[in-house]
Amino acid sequence: MLKIKKKLAILGSTGSIGKQALSIIKTKPDLFSVFLLSCNSNYMLILEQANQFSPKHVVVNTMEGYRFLKKELPGSIRVSFGLDSLCDLLKDGDINLVLSAIMGSAGLMPTVAAILGKKNIAIANKESLVVAGELIMGLAKKHNVSILPVDSEHSAIFQCLVGEKHDKINRLILTASGGPFLKKPKHKFKDITVKEALKHPNWSMGNKITIDSATLMNKGFELIEAFWLFGLSEKKIDIIIHPESIIHSLVEFVDGSVKAQLGVPDMTIPILYALGFPSRINYPFKPLNLVDCNRLNFSKPDKKKFPHLQLAYNCLEKGRGATCVLNAANEVAVDAFLKQNISFLNMFNLIEMSLEKSIFVNNPKLEDYLYLDSETRKITSELISKL
Numbered sequence: 001m002l003k004i005k006k007k008l009a010i011l012g013s014t015g016s017i018g019k020q021a022l023s024i025i026k027t028k029p030d031l032f033s034v035f036l037l038s039c040n041s042n043y044m045l046i047l048e049q050a051n052q053f054s055p056k057h058v059v060v061n062t063m064e065g066y067r068f069l070k071k072e073l074p075g076s077i078r079v080s081f082g083l084d085s086l087c088d089l090l091k092d093g094d095i096n097l098v099l100s101a102i103m104g105s106a107g108l109m110p111t112v113a114a115i116l117g118k119k120n121i122a123i124a125n126k127e128s129l130v131v132a133g134e135l136i137m138g139l140a141k142k143h144n145v146s147i148l149p150v151d152s153e154h155s156a157i158f159q160c161l162v163g164e165k166h167d168k169i170n171r172l173i174l175t176a177s178g179g180p181f182l183k184k185p186k187h188k189f190k191d192i193t194v195k196e197a198l199k200h201p202n203w204s205m206g207n208k209i210t211i212d213s214a215t216l217m218n219k220g221f222e223l224i225e226a227f228w229l230f231g232l233s234e235k236k237i238d239i240i241i242h243p244e245s246i247i248h249s250l251v252e253f254v255d256g257s258v259k260a261q262l263g264v265p266d267m268t269i270p271i272l273y274a275l276g277f278p279s280r281i282n283y284p285f286k287p288l289n290l291v292d293c294n295r296l297n298f299s300k301p302d303k304k305k306f307p308h309l310q311l312a313y314n315c316l317e318k319g320r321g322a323t324c325v326l327n328a329a330n331e332v333a334v335d336a337f338l339k340q341n342i343s344f345l346n347m348f349n350l351i352e353m354s355l356e357k358s359i360f361v362n363n364p365k366l367e368d369y370l371y372l373d374s375e376t377r378k379i380t381s382e383l384i385s386k387l
């Protein structure tokens with residue numbers, strides 16, 4: 001049983017993770033109350049959510065949304081506009097746990113603000129760890145803040161590590177579904193449409209991460225995320241393709257014992273674990289039926305076919321803000337692909353070219369990451385305009 005009712009801030013409440021979290025929270029009023037909801041531009045949905053959950057604060061990123069919500073929401077719910085207001089509330093608000101579920105590097109500053117405000121964080125926003133993992137983990141340590149994984153693979157590893165000592169870990173094994181194009185020959189990649197790329201075989205997620213899963217950039221990001229969350233060299237983190245997404249990841253220990261966490265592919269499970277931690281929450285679930293699964297398959301990832309994966313290893317090794325550059329170039333490329341301005345294959349070249357053109361910084365600080373992020377966005381956008 002949880003001892004206190006947790007007061008939550010849900011960043012990105014209108015997204016895939018945010019909505020799934022709220023559907024859990026709705027059924028557990030004895031465990032959770034909502035202090036803050038935030039979104040980018042979907043003010044109609046956040047209006048509905050605010051009326052249902054009565055948070056103290058709603059933060060929206062567009063002026064149009066701000067004006068609309070000011071008019072429509074009762075006076076008991078304070079409406080604020082933009083990133084600075086969000087960061088102030090995260091620093092000073094009466095919050096026990098922040099669910100960081102904003103998409104992209106836009107999640108970095110709120111994540112940092114929450115840490116400075118000594119708030120524990122359930123982190124779905126993997127991009128903030130890709131951009132500035134060293135900074136985030138350093139600040140979290142300094143301010144005694146827990147960073148709890150929400151990503152299913154990292155939640156699996158986190159669960160496998162309960163009761164274990166760090167120096168007894170031999171290897172982490174991240175599983176990857178392989179995405180919709182696992183079996184598609186590379187010469188057919190040039191014809192891939194946005195609609196095809198958005199059809200993930202196992203998971204229903206926001207558009208950006210679904211494209212990242214199709215290119216395997218997502219798995220590259222998860223490698224970087226695991227590196228920072230669990231403090232192990234990239235040489236001790238392996239990736240294997242497991243198309244059924246039943247084993248969410250594994251940990252091998254120094255005595256050859258391997259622990260894994262399994263479950264149906266449903267983000268409700270890792271979200272529940274992060275929200276409830278250190279307790280498990282009773283919740284109605286779809287049971288895993290191993291007999292129905294019949295066969296579980298495993299293979300090595302093809303880094304030639306999916307070069308983003310190798311780029312992630314390279315950038316991690318390079319340091320000096322390279323993973324920040326990788327993320328920014330990818331965000332611009334994915335956005336352009338979703339808008340049908342570039343082809344699926346263009347995404348691969350653009351990131352490599354952006355990395356070649358970028359500058360890098362020794363021992364980057366927060367302002368360096370912000371600078372690298374915005375400079376890379378310019379570089380990649382310019383490359384796109386010349387295609």
Ligand code: NAD
Nearest residue numbers: 012013014015016017039040102103106124125126205206
């Ligand atoms: P989504 O696109 O469905 O939702 C993103 C949310 O972030 C929305 O509420 C949106 O309003 C908000 N947002 C976007 N840009 C913003 C900005 N500039 N400022 C403030 N808010 C902004 O995305 P999602 O699929 O829910 O993913 C969210 C995060 O969780 C991502 O980092 C993703 O990698 C991670 N994640 C998602 C899943 C999943 O199943 N969806 C699984 C693992 C990890």
Ligand code: MG
Nearest residue numbers: 151152153222
């Ligand atoms: Mg994942």
